[in-house]
Amino acid sequence: MKNLTAAAPAPVPAGRPPVRPGLGDRLKVLIRYPETGITAVAIVIAIVFEALNNAFLSSEVPVLLASTAQYGLIAVGEAMLMITGEIDLSAAKIYSTTPFFAFYLSAAGVPWPAAVPLALVGAAGIGWVNGFITVRLGVPSLIATLGMLFLLNGAILTVSHSQPARTPESFINVLLGSDQQNAGTGISQIAAFLWLVAIALAFAVVLRRTRFGLHTIAVGSNLLAARELGIRTQRTKILNFVLMAVLAGFAGIIEACASGSIDPSAGDNTLTLYAIASAVIGGTSLFGGSGTVIGALIGAFVVASLNDGLPLVGAQAGFADVPLGIAIVVAMILNIKLTALRVRQV
Amino acid sequence: MSSGNGAAPGPPPGSGVVPALGDAALLLRAEGVTKNYGPSIVLRGLDLQIARGEVLALVGDNGAGKSTFIKILSGFHAPTSGTLYWEGRATVLTSPTQARALGIETVYQDLALVNDLTVAQNMFLGREPIKRVLGVLPLTDAKAMRLRTREFLDQVGIRLASVDSLVRDLSGGQRQSIAVARAMQSQPKLLIMDEPLAALGVREGAHVLDLVQEIRRRREVSIILIVHNYSQIFQVCDRINFLFAGEIVLDVATSAITEEELIRMVKAGLGAQAAARPAGSGS
Numbered sequence A: 001m002k003n004l005t006a007a008a009p010a011p012v013p014a015g016r017p018p019v020r021p022g023l024g025d026r027l028k029v030l031i032r033y034p035e036t037g038i039t040a041v042a043i044v045i046a047i048v049f050e051a052l053n054n055a056f057l058s059s060e061v062p063v064l065l066a067s068t069a070q071y072g073l074i075a076v077g078e079a080m081l082m083i084t085g086e087i088d089l090s091a092a093k094i095y096s097t098t099p100f101f102a103f104y105l106s107a108a109g110v111p112w113p114a115a116v117p118l119a120l121v122g123a124a125g126i127g128w129v130n131g132f133i134t135v136r137l138g139v140p141s142l143i144a145t146l147g148m149l150f151l152l153n154g155a156i157l158t159v160s161h162s163q164p165a166r167t168p169e170s171f172i173n174v175l176l177g178s179d180q181q182n183a184g185t186g187i188s189q190i191a192a193f194l195w196l197v198a199i200a201l202a203f204a205v206v207l208r209r210t211r212f213g214l215h216t217i218a219v220g221s222n223l224l225a226a227r228e229l230g231i232r233t234q235r236t237k238i239l240n241f242v243l244m245a246v247l248a249g250f251a252g253i254i255e256a257c258a259s260g261s262i263d264p265s266a267g268d269n270t271l272t273l274y275a276i277a278s279a280v281i282g283g284t285s286l287f288g289g290s291g292t293v294i295g296a297l298i299g300a301f302v303v304a305s306l307n308d309g310l311p312l313v314g315a316q317a318g319f320a321d322v323p324l325g326i327a328i329v330v331a332m333i334l335n336i337k338l339t340a341l342r343v344r345q346v
Numbered sequence B: 001m002s003s004g005n006g007a008a009p010g011p012p013p014g015s016g017v018v019p020a021l022g023d024a025a026l027l028l029r030a031e032g033v034t035k036n037y038g039p040s041i042v043l044r045g046l047d048l049q050i051a052r053g054e055v056l057a058l059v060g061d062n063g064a065g066k067s068t069f070i071k072i073l074s075g076f077h078a079p080t081s082g083t084l085y086w087e088g089r090a091t092v093l094t095s096p097t098q099a100r101a102l103g104i105e106t107v108y109q110d111l112a113l114v115n116d117l118t119v120a121q122n123m124f125l126g127r128e129p130i131k132r133v134l135g136v137l138p139l140t141d142a143k144a145m146r147l148r149t150r151e152f153l154d155q156v157g158i159r160l161a162s163v164d165s166l167v168r169d170l171s172g173g174q175r176q177s178i179a180v181a182r183a184m185q186s187q188p189k190l191l192i193m194d195e196p197l198a199a200l201g202v203r204e205g206a207h208v209l210d211l212v213q214e215i216r217r218r219r220e221v222s223i224i225l226i227v228h229n230y231s232q233i234f235q236v237c238d239r240i241n242f243l244f245a246g247e248i249v250l251d252v253a254t255s256a257i258t259e260e261e262l263i264r265m266v267k268a269g270l271g272a273q274a275a276a277r278p279a280g281s282g283s
Ligand SMILES: Nc1ncnc2c1ncn2[C@@H]1O[C@H](COP(=O)(O)OP(=O)(O)O)[C@@H](O)[C@H]1O
Pocket: B037, B042, B060, B061, B062, B063, B064, B065, B066, B067, B068, B069
């Protein structure tokens, strides 16, 4: 099949001749990146809040970053999962269950280097069940994970008798470079955020530069095509459920360390919703196929800014949900429109 | 149903002569392939064979089961019963990956392209080259994918502004060209194309036919081509198999019949012939 160069004229009209891109073209190229919009929004929010309360960036940043870490870790998992066309509503409950796994293991004498990873294996197991029920049994993930949400909620409240536990000192030391005294202070909060940044960057690479990542996109974008090409579609989806659960579990352990206590009511379901909101305003579509991990990270920062920042600049508690609600819908509309608007490069 | 050493699946009397093929020349033989989707029977004992380097046209009405049969050859569907002989050996295809590894490449009717991936990523989807970063991390070799895609598209005369474009942004003809190019790229032994000309304009379609002709001239790759246009078939195919009611009812060399004769036969009702046969009771 070589030496076909002589064959026939080009079947496809040649594209526009390469021209040096002007500023306008460069801006148009930016539109191609789904992270562009959310980054602009994040910058505007930071500037506005700093203008309204000039202590915002200096004093509130650790709190903000800690919230960003909470939403963000789950949002990264949701973004990946939403790219496959699925969703996990039980994330917040995996978040509250996993630290208990670690706590009980630790109480039973398992040292922390084993207790934390084993707890995450437990979280992975929950994710696998979610994935199995969705993919193999054909239950929509919305329903499968809704069931898991209530199951875990009931189980953890019962087992813990609704009582919080103290986070073992060793966990805090290792994960946040802090101790029980400093739990909840700036150092541990920034450490939590650094965990998020490292993990989000890793997942961004996984999504774009590994076979698993490309198959994740393929499965969500065109399931039939993925199957026709021999991609193991079921395994790809289930693995994303597992990763989602491990991320949620890890977020829970980080939070247990940052706050110094393991609280059975810590994983409120709004946490899941904030995480999904982060992914959506970050540019991930629920239709599957398109999405971005970095966008989810920045989205989490925006959600945290609205939640934590608006009260600081004088808004009533709870008001933050108003712009957030609008942002979610607007982001989705933009997502749909931008796909249609995207400059034809070919 | 035919039996024995590579005898052609019995052509109806009066059709063109199909030379019997020795086993060495045979690339693929399907014997008694049936396929049911639940209660509905789509293939009822299909016999077909293709020699090395041969270009075979598979024709039949919409809904005749052409795509279903193609998907059995590509490892996507398991047949309900029947046997495939690949290079003389009875072979059970359990997945598209296995079929691709054997050298069976398919251009599916739906093209099997992923809109949210780039042209280069689509060209290698399911078999991405890997490079180890820091000796361990298995990352896809994006640079190699881009480079090889660009080289190959140049080679087969398909021009795109960028192999980094999302497939979503391509025209119908470009998409079809990419799907065809992807199947040819890995130098398969058997190239299956399910209506590869459907979305192509006259010029693009002619180009794909030129590529088929070029492959045929070299006699290294066998092709099963599903096309509806008889003059295109006579232009590039060695043999025609007509699928009706789940069976091959006509197997004829293009050299043994003229286009006009074939059209007359089809009009006179290959279907009637099939219905008259005991196995093909559906009409
Ligand atoms: N996955 C499927 N499930 C059930 N029926 C199917 C499926 N795929 C195809 N069919 C049916 O099988 C018959 C043959 O379809 P197909 O192989 O696509 O025909 P062709 O490609 O010759 O037009 C049609 O009646 C079609 O409706």
